[in-house]
Amino acid sequence: MINEKEAKTILRKKKKIDSWFLTHYGLNLYRGCMHNCTYCDGRSETYRVEGDFGNDIEVKTNAIEILDRELNPARKRKPMPKSFVMLGGGVTDSYQAIEKKYQLARKTLELLVKYKYPVHILTKSTLVERDIDLLQEINRQSKALVSFSFSSASDNISKIFEPRASLPSERFATIRKLNRAGISTGMFLMPVIPFITDLPKIMDNTLQKGKEAGIDFSIFSTMTLKPEIQKNYFMDNLVKNFPDLESSYDIIYANKSQWGEAHFDYNMSAHQLFNQLATKYKIPKRIPPHIYRKIITKTDLVIVTLQHLDYILKFKNAKNPYSYAAYKISELPKPIETYSKSELSRINGIGTVTGRIIEEIVRTGKYSKLYL
Numbered sequence: 159m160i161n162e163k164e165a166k167t168i169l170r171k172k173k174k175i176d177s178w179f180l181t182h183y184g185l186n187l188y189r190g191c192m193h194n195c196t197y198c199d200g201r202s203e204t205y206r207v208e209g210d211f212g213n214d215i216e217v218k219t220n221a222i223e224i225l226d227r228e229l230n231p232a233r234k235r236k237p238m239p240k241s242f243v244m245l246g247g248g249v250t251d252s253y254q255a256i257e258k259k260y261q262l263a264r265k266t267l268e269l270l271v272k273y274k275y276p277v278h279i280l281t282k283s284t285l286v287e288r289d290i291d292l293l294q295e296i297n298r299q300s301k302a303l304v305s306f307s308f309s310s311a312s313d314n315i316s317k318i319f320e321p322r323a324s325l326p327s328e329r330f331a332t333i334r335k336l337n338r339a340g341i342s343t344g345m346f347l348m349p350v351i352p353f354i355t356d357l358p359k360i361m362d363n364t365l366q367k368g369k370e371a372g373i374d375f376s377i378f379s380t381m382t383l384k385p386e387i388q389k390n391y392f393m394d395n396l397v398k399n400f401p402d403l404e405s406s407y408d409i410i411y412a413n414k415s416q417w418g419e420a421h422f423d424y425n426m427s428a429h430q431l432f433n434q435l436a437t438k439y440k441i442p443k444r445i446p447p448h449i450y451r452k453i454i455t456k457t458d459l460v461i462v463t464l465q466h467l468d469y470i471l472k473f474k475n476a477k478n479p480y481s482y483a484a485y486k487i488s489e490l491p492k493p494i495e496t497y498s499k500s501e502l503s504r505i506n507g508i509g510t511v512t513g514r515i516i517e518e519i520v521r522t523g524k525y526s527k528l529y530l
């Protein structure tokens with residue numbers, strides 16, 4: 159069922175830049191998703207999407223009119239910090255089939271061209287090819303990045319768990335087309351499905367296919383199963399197709415936390431396997447700086463680099479101060495480049511070593527010892 163609604167606001171603004179997606183701004187043009195992935199956490203109670211998540215789709219019919227006001231710099235007292243505007247992820251896929259009729263994603267890109275904003279799209283649909291012309295225009299002005307989410311490269315597995323999304327082979331073909339059009343692309347390998355798509359052979363194949371298609375990076379995550387609707391829906395589907403796996407899931411999802419994370423040891427070994435394979439195929443594990451260096455502020459560049467450093471060190475189980483330092487920097491009232499060395503060293507959470515790293519990022523746009 160299609161449910162047309164008028165929204166009050168569209169753009170969700172975050173004070174601190176998100177270091178996974180390189181964005182301060184998210185937006186959902188729809189709520190609910192016809193792709194109906196069985197593991198989608200958008201259907202969990204946390205997001206309060208009404209109705210049957212995969213079949214009842216809310217369309218924000220006035221989204222473009224509101225977004226035009228929200229993006230217009232003439233209506234702002236101070237300029238919005240530049241970052242990617244994130245289109246997709248969360249509770250919908252902006253390029254699901256209904257977009258062919260409503261064209262809200264395309265009209266959003268037209269607004270981003272009008273106001274010269276960079277865009278990062280996350281989708282599982284080849285419909286994004288329709289908008290290559292606008293993505294190229296955005297690329298000329300600032301930067302367009304298109305990421306695809308995958309649970310594996312297998313079309314057969316996808317047909318079970320992602321019943322109405324474009325097949326992985328089709329997503330790879332679109333990645334190739336986007337690359338030929340000069341648009342950067344990424345793979346969000348999230349979530350891997352325990353004991354099915356997290357197996358070494360399957361994950362190796364997924365990253366190999368991504369590398370061959372030309373992805374610029376891959377970002378990894380394991381699957382969460384939030385209690386009640388999401389977990390029940392997923393487990394019903396799992397038991398129908400892989401009945402032998404139920405008891406293994408009971409073990410790794412024994413933790414009943416509201417976030418539904420898998421057991422720490424399982425997560426750690428899955429991340430380590432991903433790390434090995436990404437290293438084998440020389441695929442960066444975070445969005446690499448050449449993609450965003452020119453479009454974000456120096457303060458955000460420092461925050462993102464410190465968070466990426468924290469992520470890489472966590473792989474090695476090494477405690478470090480960089481995430482906390484990134485948080486402290488996000489709270490500063492002035493741009494990072496206006497602080498002297500001695501002022502920086504007086505900020506709680508920034509010692510001499512972190513101070514030196516910050517100074518290098520501000521001066522050169524990167525930290526030379528960080529290999530993603």
Ligand code: SF4
Pocket residue numbers: 191192193194195197198199200247248249250251281282323
């Ligand atoms: S494409 Fe994304 S938003 Fe849509 S059902 Fe799948 S995981 Fe959920």
